Amino acid sequence: MLANMDNPGIVADKESEIILPPPTPLNPLPAVSVALRLDNKEQLLTLLQSDPSAGLASSSFRQLLVFGTESLRTLLLRQVLSDPHARTFQGKKKNWDSHLFFPLPASITIVGTQILNQEHGGDETEGNVDVITYFLSPADLSQMHLVAKYIRNLKKSFRIHHRLIFLPQPSAIIHKMMKDLGLTSAPNVSIHRLQMDIYPLETDVLSIEYNEAFRECAVESTPSSLISTVARSLLKLQDVCGKIPRIQAYGPLGEEVARKLFSLTVDEYLADRDRPEEQSGQVISGGDVTALIIIDRKVDLVTPMISPLTYEGLLDDVVGIDCGFITLDVSTINPDENDNTDALKQDQVKEKKKELVSLGVNGSDTLYAEVRDQHVEKFGSFLQNQAKALRESHANFTSKDKKKDLAEIHQFVKNIPVFTQNLRSLTNHIHLAELVKHTSEETTFRERWQMERSILEGDTCYDMLDDLVACQFPPYRFFRLLCLQSLCAGGIKSSRYDSLRRDVIQTYGYEYLFILGNLEKAGLLRRRDGLWIDTTSPFNNLRKSLILINAEVDTVEPDDVSYVSSGYAPISVRLIQTAMKGWNGRDEILREIPGRIVDVEQHSPPQDLASALKTPPNKTLGALAEVEVADGVKGKKPVLIVTYVGGVTFTELAALRFLSKRPSFPYHIVCLTTKVMNGCSFLQSLS
Known part of the structure; x- marks a missing residue:
């Protein structure tokens, strides 16, 4: 069942039908974003309408919504429940509790929303609430202690039902913690999962919203949950747009996701007893998506630091x-035009709480x-x-x-x-x-950019790093530069690394010792022994082979993706460009990429990855696109899904959109990512 959840959609005569718009460069798969929004909203509304104490739909209970993070509240209430693409661009006050402006059926009574780290309303909350619904992330263990504390703080908690919702599902360690905290045996506590795998943030950007993806894999060495989540998401996409004929994967995580996807496809096929008989060895064709590229974030750790x-x-x-x-002070977009020269009024403005x-x-x-x-x-x-x-x-x-x-x-x-x-x-x-x-x-921004460019071009900037610590530069912005220096030079010289490490701890605090340790585990920082600069570092070789630096790019009327950073092209995007021509004779690039490149076709009936690797494709991705164009509608590009396992930056999204619009690039690109992030949020997720 489809409804008018997307702005371009035109509702037909029957309310349950919708006429989708034709594909465009920014919306190459119109049905996907609409179907995902409908499915997510239906799941959320069904959950909110069901009374956990009765197990049936009911309109007689009042519930308080408690979210693990502000980001989770924004995601569920403003992306899922109230589609921002169907609303006008008007800034409403960020007042969740007194103005529940998101649409709700009459059968749902929400008394308010809270963030988990805030205090409950005490006796007032107890008298007005029948059900407290907690939306939680399965990767944040500290949330379970807060939930247990919330329940204990309510004196009459036996009258209130506590419903714990995990997105997408609780892990084994979460189950163990809930058992130790006595939550699984409590009569007024129920545990549920909300299997919403993909959130369409844009028509060409789909996010799994897996915030801890890179930390779990690179620091904690527990990638199985992430691999399963991404593979299930890709399987769900294939349910909507058809099986994808061609799949490439870069990096260890990319290969593991591809392996899991092939395994799930085989399991799904074998479980379908009513499947028609199919000839063996046929290559999948005829879907809405022609190719899929899966990129491990470890393949390109440099771009998030830029x-x-x-x-x-x-x-x-x-x-x-x-x-x-975005959330900001109202004075930013509605500045006061009156020049207030009265000193007393200026003091009052300063004391006034920001709106x-x-x-x-x-x-x-x-x-x-x-x-x-x-x-x-x-x-x-x-x-x-x-x-x-x-x-x-x-x-x-x-x-x-x-x-x-x-x-x-x-x-x-x-x-x-x-x-x-x-x-x-x-x-x-x-x-x-x-x-x-x-x-x-600002001078600091320009100096930082100049320092980044010097590091990218092979210089060492240890003295400048020392100066930044001495002037108490914002810690995570400093870590971005420190990691960039390490990644581009093959590590930090041992003696300088020890002094920088000591200065960081003395300047920012001992807690940053653990963050430095996590950066080392993740491969973002490395101590380099020896007296000479490592001129054969992986980045230096890739910089030459992939032409990552293009200082002559026109930033106003660009002709190359390197315009996104005034001359630096993201490694991951250059790999996609190279993949169009194929990897024969590109051994100098393949040697510098962690893991191996997997390039396979999906067959009918489906095979596991090991079997698929035995028959490598005979066409490059570029040649495959030419075949699709010749067989399809004239002038219509085929669709390529690029999946980032570990997060994608807005720099890379801009470069991908630039490629997608270029007549010379053979595909329209849709990006699926575990999270849209920047350098600071990426490093903070490791802490």
Whole structure:
């Protein structure tokens, strides 16, 4: 059953039907995002409508929603329950409890929402709530202690049912903790799972929202849960858009995800007793997706450490984009134009509590979709030109020199809501652009970018790193530079590493000793013994083989993906470009990539990965796309899904969109990732 959950969708005569738009470069798989949103919303509403104490649907109970993190609340309430792509670009107050603006059926009574690290409402909560529903991540063990504390703090907790919801499912260690805390045996506690595998943040960006993916694999060495989650998500995608004929995987995790995907496909096939008889050895064909590339984040650890220079990347770096929303002070987008010179009033303004607004930033805002991937040197003038064009359009109609007939007046009145919407969007983005441009023009930002470029080109910047610690540079921004130096130079010289390590602990605190240890385990930091610089480090070799540095790129009218960082091309995106031509004769690149490259076809009936590897494909991805174009609709590109296991940055998303729009690139790209992150959030997830 489909409903109007996506802005481009047109509802047909019957409410249960929908007419999907044709594929576009930014929405190559219209049915996928709509189907996923419908499925996720249906699951969430079904859960909220069911009374856990009765086990049946009921409208007689009141429930409080408690979320493990703010990000989880934003994801479920603003992405799943209230689709931001179907709403206008208007900043509403971030007031979850008093204004539950998300749509709810009359059968659901929500008294409010809370974050798990906040205090409960005590006796007041007890008297107004019948069910407390906790939404929890299975990877955050500290949440279980907080849940147990919440339950103990409620004096009359036996009257309240506590419903624990894990997304997507609780792990074995979570079960053990709940048993030790007495939660599994409590009569008023029930445990559930919400199997929502994929969240469509954009029509071309799908996220699993697995925040701890890289830490589990690289630091804790427990990748099995992540591998199963990603493989199940890919299997779910194939249920919607058909089996994917060609699969490539890069890095150890990429290979393991491919192996698990093939295994699940075989298990699903064998479990289907009503399957038709099929000839052995046939290659899958005819689906909506032609190829799949799975990339282990370890293949490219350099890109997350680089400062982004696109509008969306800088907005995330400065303000922070969480599940398609930004939260900021209302004065940023609605500045007070009155010049208040009174000293007393200025003091009152300073003491006044900040009023926060939450804005959705997504592709349904046509202006944002156009400006999001532009370079910092372009988007300022672009927004100014948009403002000028909008002002001239309005002035032309309101001019008294030209008489208007009734049809023109009617059309103008009809377009007033659209004009107001465009004006509000443009005003917001002009203020946001001023904010990020101000940051990018600061001396510290420019010095940091110059230092990054020097490191990328092979220089060592130990003295500059010492200076940054001495001036108490923000710790995670310092760690980004430290990790970048280690990754590009094949490690930090032993003597300098010891001194930097000592300075970090003395400056930032002893707790950062554990973070340094995790960075070492993850391969982001390495001590290098010896007197000479390692000129044959993997990055140095890749820099030459993949042409990662393009200092002559035009950032205003770019012709290469390296524009996203003023001359540096993300390794993962260069690998995708190279894969179009094939890997024959590219041994110098293959040697520097961790793990091996897996390139296989899916057959019918399905095979396991070991069997599929015995018959390697005879066409490159580029040649495969040419065949698809020749057999399909003229001018329509086939679809390539790029999966990042461990997270993707906005820098890489901008580069992928750039490729997808290029006539010379043979595919439209849809990105599936475990999380959209930046360098700081990536390193914080390891702590």
